[in-house]
Amino acid sequence: MTTTLRAAILGTGAVAHLHAEALAELDGVTLVAAADPSEERVRDFNARHGVPAGYATLEELLASEDVDVVHVCTPPAGHAGQTRAAFDAGAHAIVEKPPALSLAEVDEMQQAADRAGRQFAVVFQQRTGTAAKHIRELLSSGELGRPLTAVCHTHWYRGSEYYDVPWRGTWESEGGGTTLSHGIHQIDLLAYLLGDWASVSGQLFRLDRDVETEDTSCGVVVFESGAVASVLTTVLAPRESSLIRIDTEHATIELEHLYGHNHASWKVTPARHIDAGQSAGWALPDIEVPSGHAALLGEVYAALLSGSDVPAVAAAPTRAIEIVAALYASAGRGAPVQRAELTDPKFRGGMRVPVTDLRPSR
Ligand SMILES: NC(=O)c1ccc[n+]([C@@H]2O[C@H](COP(=O)([O-])OP(=O)(O)OC[C@H]3O[C@@H](n4cnc5c(N)ncnc54)[C@H](O)[C@@H]3O)[C@@H](O)[C@H]2O)c1
Structure with a gap:
């Protein structure tokens, strides 16, 4: 049986488009929802990328959708809390750089991932x-x-x-x-x-x-x-x-x-x-293969689909x-x-x- 992971994007600003475009090229994942407090932005984003559901907040999204992976594409001050919420809801998280505003926050994010048995991937796509x-x-x-x-x-x-x-x-x-x-x-x-x-x-x-x-x-x-x-x-x-x-x-x-x-x-x-x-x-x-979000997300989803740990290109969030x-x-x-x-x-x-x-x- 083939598995398809259900992904959601949090924050539908500039970088979120790179995530959606990369996901569209990948097998084994479907982008099911996005959330952004800007109603206009999430509506336009969903129309452009064919995303079926839009929400104002992560909480609403997680309450309504069964999501396997949350892509955190919001301004950095929100990353730590949002990523922890994704883990607590049983999802893996793929978090834009910088993963958080402090080392203490990154520690808490990793601990939340470990507690939930979920994967914590960071986007530093220059590595790819x-x-x-x-x-x-x-x-x-x-x-x-x-x-x-x-x-x-x-x-x-x-x-x-x-x-x-x-x-x-x-x-x-x-x-x-x-x-x-x-x-x-x-x-x-x-x-x-x-x-x-x-x-x-x-x-x-x-x-x-x-x-x-x-x-x-x-x-x-x-x-x-x-x-x-x-x-x-x-x-x-x-x-x-x-x-x-x-x-x-x-x-x-x-x-x-x-x-x-x-x-x-x-x-x-x-x-x-x-x-x-x-x-x-x-x-x-x-x-x-050039560097970029497509290369990074390709490797991360290959690992998630096979049940492996995050690959080196998206691991070591604190380095x-x-x-x-x-x-x-x-x-x-x-x-x-x-x-x-x-x-x-x-x-x-x-x-x-x-x-x-x-x-x-x-
Ligand atoms: N990897 C890269 O090359 C790259 C490039 C640009 C930005 N980034 C990173 O991506 C992140 C976002 O940057 P951007 O340029 O896309 O910013 P942006 O301002 O264009 O977009 C951020 C979006 O998040 C939304 N948002 C804010 N709070 C939210 C919340 N609580 N829940 C849901 N959505 C919320 C905003 O309304 C906005 O639409 C930053 O961490 C930035 O450093 C990475």
Whole structure:
């Protein structure tokens, strides 16, 4: 007998469309309902994606529908409570980045998933695609030697009007600034490639935008392998790009893209001492899957349908948020934060710290 999972989408704003479009291409899942307090938005969303039922709240949706999976596509301040409610109702949850506003919230979400025996998947879609998988395997197998230095830059552009949306730009509702909301994608991918981190130092700046949080940050992440990464995030870059560069003993890996990557976005340059025969084995696979929501949801639903745990591309919800939390904490105290220190509740409750304001007085 074939199983079809019944999915619902909570929050029918911008990112929800990527979820609906990806679900439409997948076997074994049907999108049965959506919920959003904006009646107009949920109506338009349902009409566009052929979703049969619309609700104003998650509570109404869960009371009326038998749902296997809830996609949490709401502003981040709601993620923790909504995800816990989905688990408590017996559904799996697929939660947009950032999964929550603090490490304590992510802990509670994971505990609720474990209690309910349900799966907790996060959407950091930069991890996905055949290129990232291949490069990760080359790094973890030792084929490229020890990773030494890395660059992780998010040069994005968000004009002042971007912050007109009420939930953006405040500690209360966004939880942090561009580091938590944008840089976290590349930071997550870097950590997916390089593994556990050891320490983070960082600084936060407000250079131009009229926000409570930061519009730019700089950090240094030291990984347990000994690799050292420079991490810069900004929403003030007229030419936008997302960059990762990793120099290992035997190769330089470069990725340049914007919001998603394919094989052409990656370049691996062997060191002079590597012979052509060895580096030929590093070539990306012939079959190409670009990064994106479709790739991530495809893997997550394959796991859910087979009763397996969340696959690596959607697991480990705390990894990126730990690095981001440590960057904020370091900026707050003016000194590096070691990974072991993050067990201290004072680092797990939220990101809010003073930001250095370098805007000309206006
Ligand atoms: N993975 C990505 O590439 C990506 C891209 C954009 C946004 N995001 C993330 O997705 C989330 C949503 O971002 P967005 O850009 O779609 O925001 P958005 O403002 O466009 O949409 C959010 C929607 O959630 C609705 N909403 C608010 N509270 C709700 C509630 N309690 N119940 C149900 N619906 C509610 C709003 O009415 C709105 O329609 C954020 O966490 C954001 O960081 C991820």
